[in-house]
Amino acid sequence: MEEVRTRSRNRIIALACAAVAALSLLVSDNMLRSAALISAGIEMPQGASSLLMEITPVNNPDERPIIIRSPANPVSDDFDITATPADILLLMEEALVEFADQTPDGAIVPLTYTDAHATHVWGPLAVRNTTATQANRDISQDLATPLGLEIDKNLPSVLIFHTHTTEGFEIIDRPWYAADWNSRTQNRYRNIVRVGEAMVQMLERAGFVVIHDTTIFDVPFAGAYDRSRAAVQYWLERYPSIQVAIDVHRDAIHRSNGERIKPVAEIMGHQAAQVMLIAGVEEGRVAELPEGFPNWEQNLAMAARFHAFAQERYPGLMIPIFFTARRYNIDLTPFSLFLEIGADVNTLEEAVFSGRLVGEALAAMLENYVI
Numbered sequence: 306m307e308e309v310r311t312r313s314r315n316r317i318i319a320l321a322c323a324a325v326a327a328l329s330l331l332v333s334d335n336m337l338r339s340a341a342l343i344s345a346g347i348e349m350p351q352g353a354s355s356l357l358m359e360i361t362p363v364n365n366p367d368e369r370p371i372i373i374r375s376p377a378n379p380v381s382d383d384f385d386i387t388a389t390p391a392d393i394l395l396l397m398e399e400a401l402v403e404f405a406d407q408t409p410d411g412a413i414v415p416l417t418y419t420d421a422h423a424t425h426v427w428g429p430l431a432v433r434n435t436t437a438t439q440a441n442r443d444i445s446q447d448l449a450t451p452l453g454l455e456i457d458k459n460l461p462s463v464l465i466f467h468t469h470t471t472e473g474f475e476i477i478d479r480p481w482y483a484a485d486w487n488s489r490t491q492n493r494y495r496n497i498v499r500v501g502e503a504m505v506q507m508l509e510r511a512g513f514v515v516i517h518d519t520t521i522f523d524v525p526f527a528g529a530y531d532r533s534r535a536a537v538q539y540w541l542e543r544y545p546s547i548q549v550a551i552d553v554h555r556d557a558i559h560r561s562n563g564e565r566i567k568p569v570a571e572i573m574g575h576q577a578a579q580v581m582l583i584a585g586v587e588e589g590r591v592a593e594l595p596e597g598f599p600n601w602e603q604n605l606a607m608a609a610r611f612h613a614f615a616q617e618r619y620p621g622l623m624i625p626i627f628f629t630a631r632r633y634n635i636d637l638t639p640f641s642l643f644l645e646i647g648a649d650v651n652t653l654e655e656a657v658f659s660g661r662l663v664g665e666a667l668a669a670m671l672e673n674y675v676i
Contacts, residue, residue: 307321314469331647351434362591362644371663376495379388386665387574387658389654389658390618390657393499393653395653396476396494397477400476400477404662407485410483410563411481411482411484411563411564412480412563413475413479413481413482413565414564414565414567417568417569417579418624418625420625424625425444426625427443427444427448428445428613428642429612429613430444430448430613430616431616432609432625432626433626433628435629435630436586436630437588437589438586439586439628444605447602447605447609447610448613450603452607452623452640452666453603453639454639454640454671455676456513456548456671456676457546457676458513458675459511459514460546461514461515461516461546461547462513462514462546462547462548462549463514463548463667463671464515464544464549464550464551465501465504465505465515465551466501466517466518466522466536466537466550467497467498467501467519467522467554468522468529468552468554468633469497469550469554470491470496470498470519470522470523470524471490471491471523471524472488472489472496472497472523472554472555472649473488473489473495473496473497473653474494474496474555474650474652475652475653476495477652478576478652478654480640480654482565485615491524497554497555497646498519498648498658499653499657499660500653500657501519501660503660503661504551504553504663506664507518507609507661507663507664507665507668508667510665510668511668511669511671515672516544518536530606530633530634534634537634538632538637541637541638548638548674549641549667549671550634550637550641550642551642551643551644552633552634552644554644554646555578555646555647555649556645556648557648558648565648565650566650567647567648567651568647568648568651569655570622572619572622572658575654575658576658577619577622577659578647578648578655579621579622579623579659580623580624580644580647580659580663581625581627581648582608582611582623582626582627582642582643582645583626583635584601584604584608584609584626584628584629584631584643585604585628585631585635585636586598586601586629586630587601587632588630589597589630590663594599596632596636597636598632598636600636601636603640604635604639605628605666606647607639608643609626609640611666612626614666614669615663615670618665618666619662622659622666644663646663
């Protein structure tokens with residue numbers, strides 16, 4: 306059996322290398338060639354991914370480690386959005402052996418967040434409003450606000466990045482966690498970058514040009530938002546065509562009794578990590594910042610529009626919007642989104658499935674704004 310598996314892996318590696326060689330012929334810039342290598346490795350089993358990582362050039366300070374590709378990335382018509390990618394299946398198989406000796410230190414509690422967890426509900430739009438100045442705001446009215454969003458499919462229009470890049474997940478689906486397991490990792494094949502890549506794939510299938518900045522911003526942890534802010538400003542200056550900037554995270558919900566919450570929903574017969582949007586307002590400390598948050602209402606309208614759209618498309622996927630006095634870096638474009646996909650005790654499989662769902666829903670929504 307092991308011999309068969311080894312031959313299979315070798316064939317996959319050979320195919321991966323051939324694909325990389327073909328991709329490199331399509332790009333002339335060294336940075337894009339490096340990006341093509343990273344991209345090709347994302348969907349491969351870990352063995353192939355490791356090989357690609359070894360031959361990817363080290364990025365200098367002026368060359369951000371990104372994934373940027375033409376939307377003409379072929380995907381078969383019989384693509385199954387619910388199918389677990391091969392690289393994650395292999396990670397799961399290896400983890401069963403690697404962590405066979407782990408013992409339970411606390412319970413993982415699945416929880417599906419519903420309208421009951423919201424302060425306000427308007428049809429498919431559910432919001433947990435913790436603001437002071439906007440406590441009574443009728444956010445359903447923001448759904449009718451014209452966004453002013455204009456997408457050119459011939460140019461980069463969506464930027465995906467991860468301020469807390471090393472946020473990771475469980476690999477094995479089980480009802481308990483081990484205290485010695487650290488889900489944070491710089492391995493982009495099992496942290497939040499992998500989820501972002503799932504979003505990229507779905508957007509590309511719909512013909513959008515996407516920049517995926519995979520820079521590790523949270524090592525050290527302090528200053529992560531300053532570093533990601535500078536990166537977003539860099540991309541906006543380089544590509545003024547970018548309309549939507551998305552900071553993709555995962556949550557961590559720990560109870561005082563040691564339980565860890567796993568937000569899940571059943572979508573199309575499969576378990577998905579639930580998704581939460583955070584929307585901010587200019588009040589309190591946010592109002593005291595030098596730049597403030599002048600476009601918070603546009604960001605809120607964008608978040609409300611996407612939440613309602615995704616919830617109608619995939620009922621149960623969305624946790625109520627967290628509307629609070631925060632800014633993060635969502636002030637940098639009028640159409641920024643701050644996403645929390647799952648939590649630390651969701652599995653990578655669940656999170657990547659949700660990344661696909663989010664990417665597909667976002668692509669469908671953005672089609673309404675293509676010029």
